Amino acid sequence: MYPINNGHFSFSKGFNVLLMDDDELIRALTGAMLNHLGHSVETVESGENAVSLYRARRDEGRPFDVVILDVFVPGSLGGPETLVKIMEIDPSVKAIVSSGNTREKVITNYREYGFRSSLPKPYGVGQLGMAIEEAIGRGPGSLRSWASLS
DSSP, X not given: XXXXXXXXXXXXXXXXXXXXXXXXXXXXXXXXXXXXXXXXXXXXXXXXXXXXXXXXXXXXXXXXXXXXXXXXXTTSOOHHHHHHHHHXXXXXXXXXXXXXXXXXXXXXXXXXXXXXXXEESSOOHHHHHHHHHHHTTOSOSOGGGGTTOO
16 A cells, blocks of 8 residues: 555655644644655634635635644634634635544544544654555555554
8 A cells, every 4th residue: 555665664745734733843843744754834822813824825726735733622612613614615625633632532523523534642753654545545445553653
């Protein structure tokens, strides 16, 4: 399914990714991992900003290929609520839900909420790359089988 070069997976590159997380360190680290994987990334700290930026980039003709949304953002729309608003703009949005609480129903049953993949924290480059592959329709149905990637 994935090209393997020198024993490593070769992930797709060149996607425009929107990352929404209230934690500045998570935004910085995940942004660096996304850049390492060959993607461009824009980060926001709230659901409201994610919706506004998603709409703006779509209107400019530079839409996001994938969005990564944290489940819980204090004082703001969380991932599931943000996805509902983004789906009003673009029903075909490719979204990944992320959370440090792996028992959250939205993480285990992400498709029921409209997400195409889930990304439990903490995660490494391999899990991030696989979540993107799954979200764009090139990955397995579940990241659990890829838990050893890092």
